[in-house]
Structures are given as structure tokens and as C-alpha cells.
Amino acid sequence: MYRSDRITNWISHSFLLILAAGSIIPLILLLSSSFSSEASILKEGYSFFPKEFSFAAYEYLLTNSASILRAYGVTIFVTVFGTFVSLAMTAFLAYALSRRDLPYRNFFTFIVFFTLLFNGGLVPTYLVFTQVFDIKNTIWALIVPGLLMNGFNVLLMRTFFMTSIPEPVIESARMDGAGEFRTFFSIILPLSLPILATIGLLQTIFYWNDWFNGLVYITEPSLFSIQNMLNRMLSDIQFLASSNLGTNTSSAASQIPTTGVRMAIAVIGILPILIAYPFFQKYLVKGIALGSVKG
Amino acid sequence: MSEVTVKNLQADVQSLPVRKVNTRLMKLKRALPLFIMMLPGLIYLLINNYLPMFGLIIAFKDINFAKGILASDWIGFKNFEYLFSTRDAFVITRNTILYNGGFIILNTVLAIAVAIMLNEIKNKLAKGFYQSVILMPFLISMVIVSYLGYAFLSEDTGYLNHTILPLLGLDEVSWYSEAKYWPYILTFINMWKGIGFLCVIYLAAIIGIDQEFYEAATLDGANKWKQIIHITIPSIMPVIIMMTLLAIGRIFYSDFGLFYQVPMNSGAIYDTTNVIDTYVYRGLMQLGDIGMSAAAGLYQSVVGFILVLVSNYLVRRKSKDNALF
Amino acid sequence: MRKLISIMLVVFLLLISACSPKQESSTNENSESGDDVPEVNMVLFSGSVPKDLKIVEDEINKLTKEKINVKIKLTPINIGNYVQQTNLMLSSNEKVDLMLVASFFGYTSQAAKGQLLPLDDLVDKYGSDIKKVMDKDYLNASKVAGKLYAVPTQRDMASASGIMMRKDLVEKYNIDVNKVKTLDDVESVLKTIKDNEKDIPPLVPSNPGQQPTMIYNWFDRLGDGLGVLPKYDNKLKVVNLYETDEYAEFVKKMRKWQNEGLLMKNPGTNTETGANLVKSNVGFSYLSPLKPGVDSQESKNTQMPMVSASLGEPVSTTFGVTTMMWGIPQSSKIPEAAMKFLNLMYQDKELVNLLSWGIEGKHYEKVSETLVKYPEGVDATNNGYNLNMNFAMGNSFLSYIFEGDDPTLWHQTDEFNKSAIKSKALGFNFDSSPVKTEVTAVTNVVNKYTIGLENGVLDPETELPKFIKELKAAGMDKIIAEKQKQLDEWAKTQK
Structure with a gap:
């Protein structure tokens, strides 16, 4: 043995x-x-x-440092703010759904689950966010559409609450006269650090790596994120591959950065997240451990 | 229209015995803080997920913008035709299902294997190291992964052609124009990128297993292999089922970045890299026809939905506890 | 269960009621921005977004407010994302008043789907200068089903197939570029390079992954290239390019070149432009469409002197003329203002130069009446206004010429336009929507084979017949029949 x-x-x-x-x-x-x-x-x-x-690639980046620093700023703000709001919304919803005494609990759970399967597609989503809410070319366009809350995370967190927060704890808090909100903030949240860290990490990654919202909703260069810059280069290359530009736009084509520069931007695009992630790592397994077991 | 429904609803409520209504109201009132908590999330889902669903009508219309979306002509299922009427339809459906099916099986098996091994490592430092490093690819965006792929696979400058293959005495391969290699390449990249996270989920589940089971098994003389088969796997079955069901629901969607960016949109390898999402995207780029892409989206959703319902039903028949709903 | 359904119904009704006021609110938003001077939102593609955009915009607005009581807002989008972003803008009735449209960005289908306004009346009313400047044939080239949906810019309207070579090597090996006229001549030049310069691939792709027949051609693409008109005439009979003998000959030649090492080893997935490859010393030449001044333009891109040889006569086709046009989206609330501004771009030298070069003294300096250069301390990399879209700004003949280029460039270009052969089908635009299913499928097949075939990577003996067979299976014949039908109808209206 x-x-x-x-x-x-x-x-x-x-x-x-x-x-x-x-x-x-x-x-x-x-x-x-x-x-x-x-x-x-x-x-x-x-x-x-x-x-x-x-160092040519990095020197090139340095001459463009203003726009790159700005892109960094955008990415960081979006990541931090988005992750925070997302965590709050997810936790609230998941906690309510985890409560067995919630009326119409199954119905609400289904509402969340249904969003994992069906979506309206890009154009209708775009219509809603540009016509009803008019967030095009604002920082919100990088935060809200598609990313702010995700049904999968809600279900994961709900399961965590159901399995790792014993009902008597909630019950006794109520006996002590604590309201739902106080119970949530002073008892539930401190017990839920692992799942918060886990969802936090997932959200951080989503926000940090997101290029799609920028592609769809942003034309204003001051709002480009790092991933947007990378994606724009890639899509320009692919465009050149598929079209006849004639002579007139070849000067536009000549402005695409070269291989070394693309790699350098990729490096500065991943470094921060590689550095940030060990901080989450500690909680990661534990968070999912309690969240993924179905209760 | 709305009045009728509201009346129906009222009738519904009134038909209940009075006392029951009272306790229900009490219950609702007590749950008010919970409803308030749910509100931001539900509003978000409403805006982000449910409102756009009305756009699905586009799938049944011949959009003319001079008329506007609502006034455009209804054309029934015509927008769906292109998904089924060409030879491509077969290729893209086959690719989508085979890839995603393969991913589900391979990733699950490998992730569980890795998770079990990680659990066997007793040295805390080593365990932390492995776990961090294996998760790293998960943190990288597909755009960057496609840059990486190119660094390895480029015909003239790639690391494989330039260094590894000559070292092994093999001929150079035109990676981006030989369709036969791509099922392996894409599967490999998908595993490389995704295994870390999936493995963490299973590791988490394994850690949650009560140690007493193993102690008892050890006393009975069961070896490691037997313990894995008889204790570990059955204990994490609910998690496996949940993850698999979720993946099955998305079997008709593919990771767009993986299938579009990583093969560099190279035409010569469409046979093995074209999936529904990329096909629709290229069609949209070519023709700018939102009716066609809406139709494809609806088709993907409906098939996914049916698949989940069916597999959930099958799971439910075997074990009610393991079913998703 | 019944309760559940009732609740769901209520929720959906709420959704619908939340949905309906959106139409009103959006119209309100649109009108609020126009105080008394209407602001024209002008969307165009470009390689970069200049950092001094706002400053130049303000300067332009001073001018246009005084002259035509219009303000503008420039919205540049990078080329790679242009299709996607403009598609969304057009699909959602966003406030866009002037948009750079192009044949390769689906101009015809945009017109057919009603996303662009017909401009005939507006041009008649406010576009006198457009009519004065533009050759009638070229202006009409943008007509779809008899109506004008966009106005082409005045620039080089034709192009000739050609090859762009490194001047130093051309001189080193005493190559007479005037004698290079056919692919056979090119072959012997490439062989010379191959034999003497071992490390430099003789011919590299001009753009990443582009088909050579996009640039080297002997046929009118008739838009999408699915069904073409050989020799720009062929008595208006549409044929399948890939079935012609000329095509078979061409791909066989490319196969030979590839086997003899005259081409880059696998150009299909290279991600660098030809100019970049030459710049990095891994290329001697690339195919390039020719026009007056192209040598010095490419020399700038490669940062070494280049020289070109012509492989065909200059020809103008619908596809070429319609690569750069301005259209007014159907959603515009101020089409008159947009047209007034557009017209001014064909008439006002100051406006054209503001758009093309920026502000005098800050972004450029005059050398003479026609020539300009960068001011002290400014170069291409740090210029605050580097839109580089001179050819899109209305009448580009009004813009200054950059120092180093021929001062008579515009005169030459004008002559070039006048002398160009006009394709028999100039003015015909194909609307592919009746055969959209087939177009999607056929395009897939074309993408699959052409790059390999035209770069000599695939063996034409076996692959070309396979290619043709797959094209037929995907519905090529149906597309050609449809195109022929539309072309015949168009031809009738031309008499």
C-alpha cells in the first residue's frame, strides 16, 4: 500500500x-x-x-505611451468597477434564490437559468443598449452589456449559499431581530469569502479580456481598452486578407504595427492579470468547492 | 390584451380561499427584502437578456430599413433556408457537434484526472505551483492565444516548422492550409486553455468529499485505484452532471475566438474549422443580412434548449437528485 | 402551473410596454443635438484615429458654419472593424449623416435593403459642384437599379495591374522596367533575383493572404468576382472566371513559380503587408495596382526606393470607381445639410485640405502653392493629424501634394482617368440578395481554394477540377444566371 x-x-x-x-x-x-x-x-x-x-517594439509602444496608458486606465477602471458591481448584484440575487422560503423560488431560478440558453442575438441587444439606454461610446458600454451579471455565476453562488450557510444561522439572526439586509452583510458575506473571490476572479478575467463590447459599442479612441487595441490590429490584418483595397487605402494598411509590436502589446496585456491572480488563488478552490456541489 | 390577462390573474387569485390568500400575503410581505435584493439582478437580466429576445422576430422577416424592422415583410422560414440548403450546412453542423462533443468528453476526463492527481500531491508548495501554472492559459484572451498559435504554426517563421520539425528530421508542414491537422490543433488549444478552470472545479468537489470514506476504504484494503473508482468519481458525479448538462446546452454554440481567430480565418482549412458561428459571421460580413444571423441564433438556442431538456430528463429518470431542475 | 403561466404573461406584457416607448425617446434624442446649426456626423474608415481630431474639427466647423451653416463631427473607425460597426449603425437607425461606403463593404446590398437614401434629387438641388467635377460615367457608376445612392470621390478612377520592385536591386541587375510587360517578363526578373539574392524571396503577397488575381487581373469582377467579364467586354456575357482557360493558365504558372522558389513559401497565412516584408528585407517585389504617383507612395511604405512595371492598360470598372463613395444613411434627419457639406468637399480647397492635412503650421507647412511638408519636429510617426484619407475627402485634386511627389500629380491623374479604358459594364452594380444563400456557400469555396491555387501551393492538375466541381455544387451557376439577368436588364437601360 x-x-x-x-x-x-x-x-x-x-x-x-x-x-x-x-x-x-x-x-x-x-x-x-x-x-x-x-x-x-x-x-x-x-x-x-x-x-x-x-527593444524596438517597446520603444514603439513608448512613443505611443499616451494612448496605451489611457487604454490601461480604461481596462483597469472597467475591471475594478465592473467586478465590484457584478459581485454585489450576483450575491444579492443568488442569496435570495438560495432562500428556501422565497416565494416563487423555482420560477425565479428558471428565469436565471433560461438566460444561459436563449439570447436575442447581437443586433437586438445592440438596439436595446443604443436606443433605449444610449450607452454607445460611454464607459458603461464596456461594463454593462453581457458582462455585468451572468446566470452561471448566480447559480454557482446560490449553490454555495445553500450548502455552506446553515439555515439555523439565518434563523437565529432573525430571532435576534436582524433584518434581511443586516443578516446578509454582517453574517452571510463574511462566511462567503471563498465564493466571492472565485466569482471575483472570473469576472476580473472576463472584464480584463473582453474585446467584444469595445468592438461593438466604442468608436471613440479615448475609450479603447488594451484588448480592443489588440483586436483592432488583428481585425485589420484579417480585413486586408479578404479585400481588394485598391491603391487608395494602402497607406491605412501601412499603419498596422509589425509582429514584434503586436507581441509586445500582448505581453503588456497579460502581465497585470498574471500578477493579480495569485491574490485570488488562495480562495479559488475553496470557493468553488462549496459552490459547485449541488444542494 | 393586457387587461384580459390581469383579469384572469385576479380571478385566479380570488378563486383561492381567503385565509390562504392572507397567509400568502404575509409570506410575500416577509419576503419583501429578498425581492428588493433580487431587483437589480432581475432588472439586469430583463434588459440584457429578455428585452433583446424580441429581436428574434427578425429571423422571420425580410428586413428593409426604409420600412423599419416592425413593418418589414414576414417571410416565414426563408431566412433559415441557407442553414440547411447547402453542402456547407452539413459540414458546419457536423463540425460544431463533433468539436463540442469531443471537447465535453476529453476536457471532462482530463480535468478529472488532473484534479485527482493534484489532490494526491501532498506537498503544499508544489500543489500550489502546479495549480497556478495550469490555470494560467485560462487567463489569456483568445486574441492573444491566436498570436501564440501563429508563433508556433506559421509556415515560414513558426517555431514548429523552423525549429522542432527540422530537429526531428521531418518536413515542414503548411499548418494553415492543411485541414487534416486542425481537429487536433483546435482540440489541443481548447484543452490547453480550458482545462485549468475545469480542473479547479473538480478539485474543489474532490476536496469536499468526506475523508472518512477513504479511511474506511484503506482499512478494507482498497488500493488507490479502487478508491478513485468507488469513492471519488461517484462523489463528484453531481458536479460532473451539472457541468456536462450546461455544456450540452451550448453544444451548438462554439467559442468564436477559437474557431475564427486561432485558424487566422484561413480559407484552405474551412472544412475542419468552419462551425455555425463562424459561418454565420462570415455571411453577415459578406451580405450584412441580419435576418440570416438572427435565424441562426434562434436555431442554436432552440436546439440547445431541447438538448438540455432531453438530457435533463434522462438524468432525472436515473436519479432525481442529480438533475438540474 | 397555470399561475406560473399567468405570471410569465404579465412579465412579458411588462416587457412589451417597456419596449414600446423606445421609438419616441430615440427620436427625441436625435433632434435635441441640433441647436440651430445642424451637425453632420461623418463616419469613415481610417488606419488610425488622430489625436488632434477635435482641433481640426473645430477649425472645419468655423469654416463650414460660415459658408453653409453646418457643423461636422468626424467618426473614424479602423478598417478591420468597419463592416461590423457600420452594419450595426445602419441596422439600428443611429444618427449618421454621411458615411464612407464602398463596393467591398457591401454597398449594393446596403442600397438594396434601404439603408441608404437615394440621392438623385439632393444632388440636383445642392450638388452642383459634384456634378461639375465628376465625370458623368464615373458618377453614374454608383447607381443601383437606376438610382444614385452614393457619390464617388474624385481621385484615380482606374488602375492598371503592375508589379512593385526594389529599385536598388533593379539597378544592380540592370533590369529594364520598361521591358517588363507580361508575366513571362516578370518571371525572368524574378529568376535573376532568385539566382543572385538567395535570402530574398523574389515575389511576396501585397497584402496578407490576398488572392493575386485581386490585383493582377484581366477581367471585370462585376462586384464580388463570382461571375466575371473577361477582357472587360466579352459582349456582356458573364462567365465563371475559375473555369476559363486564362485562369487555368495563370494558376499553372503560379504553381511553376512556387516550385521554382520564386514565390514566398506559403503566402496564404502571412500576416505582414508586402511593403512590410520588403522593408524587413524579406521580399524583392509584390503585385500592386498602378496609378500616377504610386512609386513614391509605396516607397514611403517600404522606406526604400521602389520602382514599378506595368502589366496591363489602365482600366476603370464599377468595382474600382465605387471603392470610395459617400452615402447618406436612411436614418439621417438632416440629409440636406449632409449634402451641402458633401458638395463643399468638391469645391472648397480650404476644407479639403483641412480634412486631408489638418491645420497649416501645426500639421503641415507650405513649400509652394501646391506642395506641402511636415513642420519642424513633426514626422509621420508623431503627426497629430494622420488620418491619411486624402482620397476620401471629396475632390482630392484640390488637396496639396506632399513634398517629394510630382507637383503635377493631379494633372497626371486626371489624364490617367481620361485615358483609361472603361469596362463595358462600368455602371452595373450587382444586387446579390436574391441569391444570398448561394453567395455565402460559394464564397466559402472560393476562399478555400483560391489562395492556395493562385499562390501555387495547391496543384492545379488535381485541385482546380475539384474546385470547379465544388463551386457548381455550391450554386455558382445560379449566381451567374442571376448576374446575367441583372446585367441584361441594366444594359437595356443604358441605350
């Missing part, structure tokens, strides 16, 4: 080590190519050890 334990341990270690290496190696290639000179990428190919070391 002892021996079989050692063997499983050994197998696990080697397997996981390979997996971990596989996960991280591509990122290193990204990093090293952002430090390679343009000509050496085009001539020698991508490589883990730059043949010609060059």
Missing part, C-alpha cells in the same frame, strides 16, 4: 510537471519574440532565444 502511494505520487508529479511546462512555455515564446528584432522574426522565425535582441 505504501508502495502504491509512492507510485501514484510519482506519476502525478511527472504528469503535472509536463502539464505545467506545457502551459507556461508558449507564454515564454510570446515574451521572447517581443524582444526580438522585426527582421530576425521574419528571417529566422520565432525563437525562445532572440537572435537579435531588440
